Amino acid sequence: MGVIEGEKRQFMTGNEVVAWAALAAGAKAMFGYPITPQNEIMHYWTRMAPEYGLKFLQTEDELSAGFATLGGALAGTITFCATAGPGNVLMQEPISMAEMMRVPAVWVIQQRGGPSTATVIYSQQETRLTCLGGNGEGLRIVYSTASHQDMFDYVIKAFWAAWKFRFPAFVLGDGYQAKMREPVTIYDPEGAGVELPVAAPILKPSGVPSVDREPVHMRNTFNIEEELMDVLMEHIRDYSEMAPQIVESEKYLCEDAEILVVAHGIVWRSAKEAVLGLRERGVSAGAFRPITLRPFPEDDLRAAARTAELIVVAESAYGQLESMVRDRLYRIQVPIKGILKPGVGITAEEIVEGVTQLAEMSRSEG
Amino acid sequence: MGNQRCCLGRTVEAFVGEYASGKTEVSINRALALNRQNRRVVLLDLDTEEPVYTVRTVRPLLEQRGLEVVSLESHMVFGLGEAGVPVTEEMVTVLRLPGDVVIDVGYGVHGAAALNLIDGLEDEPSLTVYCVINAKRPMTSTPERVARYLEELDPCHKIVNNTNLGRETTREVILDGVEIVTQASRISGKPVAAVSVDARIADDLGLDRMDLGAPLWRLELFMTGKPKL
Numbered sequence: 377m378g379v380i381e382g383e384k385r386q387f388m389t390g391n392e393v394v395a396w397a398a399l400a401a402g403a404k405a406m407f408g409y410p411i412t413p414q415n416e417i418m419h420y421w422t423r424m425a426p427e428y429g430l431k432f433l434q435t436e437d438e439l440s441a442g443f444a445t446l447g448g449a450l451a452g453t454i455t456f457c458a459t460a461g462p463g464n465v466l467m468q469e470p471i472s473m474a475e476m477m478r479v480p481a482v483w484v485i486q487q488r489g490g491p492s493t494a495t496v497i498y499s500q501q502e503t504r505l506t507c508l509g510g511n512g513e514g515l516r517i518v519y520s521t522a523s524h525q526d527m528f529d530y531v532i533k534a535f536w537a538a539w540k541f542r543f544p545a546f547v548l549g550d551g552y553q554a555k556m557r558e559p560v561t562i563y564d565p566e567g568a569g570v571e572l573p574v575a576a577p578i579l580k581p582s583g584v585p586s587v588d589r590e591p592v593h594m595r596n597t598f599n600i601e602e603e604l605m606d607v608l609m610e611h612i613r614d615y616s617e618m619a620p621q622i623v624e625s626e627k628y629l630c631e632d633a634e635i636l637v638v639a640h641g642i643v644w645r646s647a648k649e650a651v652l653g654l655r656e657r658g659v660s661a662g663a664f665r666p667i668t669l670r671p672f673p674e675d676d677l678r679a680a681a682r683t684a685e686l687i688v689v690a691e692s693a694y695g696q697l698e699s700m701v702r703d704r705l706y707r708i709q710v711p712i713k714g715i716l717k718p719g720v721g722i723t724a725e726e727i728v729e730g731v732t733q734l735a736e737m738s739r740s741e742g
Numbered sequence: 743m744g745n746q747r748c749c750l751g752r753t754v755e756a757f758v759g760e761y762a763s764g765k766t767e768v769s770i771n772r773a774l775a776l777n778r779q780n781r782r783v784v785l786l787d788l789d790t791e792e793p794v795y796t797v798r799t800v801r802p803l804l805e806q807r808g809l810e811v812v813s814l815e816s817h818m819v820f821g822l823g824e825a826g827v828p829v830t831e832e833m834v835t836v837l838r839l840p841g842d843v844v845i846d847v848g849y850g851v852h853g854a855a856a857l858n859l860i861d862g863l864e865d866e867p868s869l870t871v872y873c874v875i876n877a878k879r880p881m882t883s884t885p886e887r888v889a890r891y892l893e894e895l896d897p898c899h900k901i902v903n904n905t906n907l908g909r910e911t912t913r914e915v916i917l918d919g920v921e922i923v924t925q926a927s928r929i930s931g932k933p934v935a936a937v938s939v940d941a942r943i944a945d946d947l948g949l950d951r952m953d954l955g956a957p958l959w960r961l962e963l964f965m966t967g968k969p970k971l
Contacts (some may be wrong), residue, residue: 385915387878387907389762396880423881496821555794555822558761562880652791725757737797 377425380430382607383563383646390553393524393560394458394484397531399424400565402572403454403482405431407444409463412496413551414486418437429644438463442470446479450594455533456482461490461552464502464509471544472510478597479578480538484531484547486554489719490571500641500692501720506548507670507700509578513608517545517622518670522644523551524560530667531729532565532572540574541618544692548669550692552642552721579673625676629655633662635731637682638677638701640666642721643690649724650690654731658665661731669697674704686738690715711738743884753781753842754866756788756857757902758895759874761849764904766797768874768938769846770804771961777808780839787813790827790856791848794819812836814835829859837862854895872935873898877905877922878915888926900935901927903956911943919952 378469379399388396398406406421408414422432431453435441441457447650448455459467464485487502489495494590508514517537519530531547533736538545543620578592585591598604628648630636634653639647654661664680666673681687687710689698705712715722715730753776755767766789773785785804788798790830797804798813812832819827836843837860845860847853857863857871873895875882892898893951905919916939927934934956939949941960949958 383881385878385907385910386760386880386883387876388880390878412822415824420881470828496824555792557908559878559910 378564378566380562380564383561383569385559385561387557388524388560389529389555389557390524390549391409391414391486391555392420392561393527394531394547394549395424396562397528398456398482398535399428399430400562401454401535402515402575403430403456403531403535405448405455406731407433407435407441407448407455407457407461409435409438409441409653409713411438411460413498414458414460414484416554421518438466439469442467442685443457443473443533445481445553446470446474449479449481449575450577450579452575454539454573454575456484456535458484458486459619460486461488461502462493462641464505468505471516472512472543473596475512475515475611476508477594478542480542480544480573482531482534482538482545482547485549487550495719496551498692498721500550500643501696501718503548503640503669503691503693503696504699506546513612514670515611516543516670517541518548519546519624519667520548520640522640522642522665522667524553524558527553528560528562532570535573536571537622541577541614541622543615543618548641550642554578565619591715622668623671623676625673625680626665626667627676627680628665630662630664630680631658632684633680633683634685635659635661635735636681637661637663637690637727637731638665638687638697639663639690640669640697643692646724646727647690648723650727650731653724653728657728657731657732659731670702671701672704677701677704681708681710684710686710686735687712688715688734689713690727690730692717692720692722694718707726707728711741713738752868754837754838754845754863754869755843756845756847756869756871757874757897758847758854758857758871759849760876760879760891763874763876763879763882764851764938765849765874766795766846766965767961767963768872768902768904768959769844770797770800770964771938771959772840773804773809773844773957774807774962776842776844779785782810783870784810784812784836784839784841784843786836786843786845787811788833788845788856788860789848789853790829791823791850791853793823793827793848795848795965803964810839810841811935829856834859834861836860837866848945851894870900871898871903872900873932874902874904874928875923877903877919878907883922885925885929886921886927888923889929892926892930892932898932901935906940906943911940913947916949916954918946924955
């Protein structure tokens with residue numbers, strides 16, 4: 377039996393949900409360095425540690441925390457890490473190493489304002505960084521959550537995906553989700569038929585090298601360009617093959633939508649409410665949410681935009697999601713506009729107002 | 743000091759407890775309840791842990807209702823309080839003010855430790871420290887966990903059972919809470935002072951006609967995120 381008996385409805389903050397989900401998924405160690413607004417993930421993990429025999433190490437900085445997380449995975453332990461903002465920037469180096477060496481690990485990002493230290497509170501400004509940071513090709517899985525239930529479900533899924541496909545996996549939350557409190561169903565994943573990660577020592581599996589098994593040779597450095605490209609092309613092929621098994625999205629009243637609102641994360645909640653508000657005003661609006669930002673659900677987006685005459689991207693950043701949407705809808709004959717509020721939350725009323733104005737502008741542009 | 747002389751028969755109450763257990767809502771409502779008995783009431787916002795979901799944010803509304811509120815100004819708080827929170831002289835000397843004093847304390851053991859900063863509190867004969875428990879919070883979800891938590895938070899004199907699932911609170915949720923907290927009370931020897939419930943939910947469920955094992959405190963919710971002014 378798992379650490380959670382059956383399923384139960386609880387009243388929790390997002391950070392607590394993350395800690396419980398990691399525990400339920402079978403994680404045994406967390407490495408971290410304090411940064412708001414993710415601190416309570418570490419606090420709750422350490423509070424649970426004595427009872428469930430968990431490990432925690434606060435390292436000297438985020439670089440070390442990131443590398444320690446990979447070390448834990450190499451040793452055969454299910455490990456994870458949580459950070460935000462400047463910490464997320466620093467962790468891109470260990471995350472790049474995970475991409476290069478195909479080390480599984482889970483990162484939970486609770487976005488805060490940026491650039492730099494900015495605010496400790498909220499934003500969606502780590503969208504691009506989390507998807508494409510590091511000095512590589514963005515070979516990673518990124519789930520963007522919109523509720524505490526998502527947090528619980530996708531943290532567990534991220535562990536499964538990371539260990540199954542051997543790419544680093546992210547759960548992209550934000551300060552609002554971290555701190556707000558709402559009811560959530562926590563459950564024993566095994567009992568619910570949810571797949572769990574299977575871990576074994578990666579660097580030093582059992583058996584004698586060259587006798588019982590091939591020697592393990594993991595590399596993040598190469599002598600010549602072509603050698604690197606051969607390895608990378610294999611990773612890129614694996615990633616492309618994985619993508620259809622990973623991509624997820626959500627549609628809301630898109631079937632006849634002339635105006636399509638695209639949003640991810642917590643802004644999705646406002647987007648859905650805004651669609652209802654717009655429909656009350658006689659505007660046939662719908663909404664689309666990429667749940668995986670990497671790989672991006674581009675076929676789903678194109679299908680959702682089928683009847684659209686205007687696409688409006690709403691995000692708490694200045695065009696990070698918007699540029700992904702433009703890229704994926706290349707050559708679409710429909711204007712793509714943005715309601716862009718870097719570092720600030722977006723209400724349903726603001727989306728209704730913004731969409732109404734943009735629709736008018738778009739009509740007059742003709 | 744002059745505390746006893748100036749304020750004989752006063753009530754001094756502090757509300758401590760787990761993160762997001764409902765301390766602020768309970769404190770505000772307790773202060774308003776005392777105020778309705780025509781008592782002069784000072785409500786002190788002593789959340790030094792995460793001064794965001796605090797009394798301060800609804801201060802004008804509470805002042806309109808006749809409470810005297812002692813709190814920081816928003817410009818004195820940086821971020822979510824992780825860089826430290828100032829404590830003012832007015833806060834430290836709150837017991838020198840006439841009337842009842844209700845103190846909303848920050849979460850956890852560290853939050854409760856801030857009570858040590860209040861001048862004269864250890865000699866205050868009328869002090870009652872209540873621990874607010876929501877048995878739908880995972881860290882206080884069984885009688886044993888609640889009892890352990892009460893021990894960690896010592897000194898705490900009485901329990902306020904604030905078990906809820908927000909808007910999803912049902913009769914079963916309340917009854918579950920009563921069972922868990924009653925057992926925890928037996929284990930810990932700390933009495934349950936009240937069962938606090940959102941007034942609208944209490945009315946819908948007809949809780950005033952039910953035996954909850956302790957008095958019902960009907961809460962008017964203030965920390966809903968929607969401005970009341």
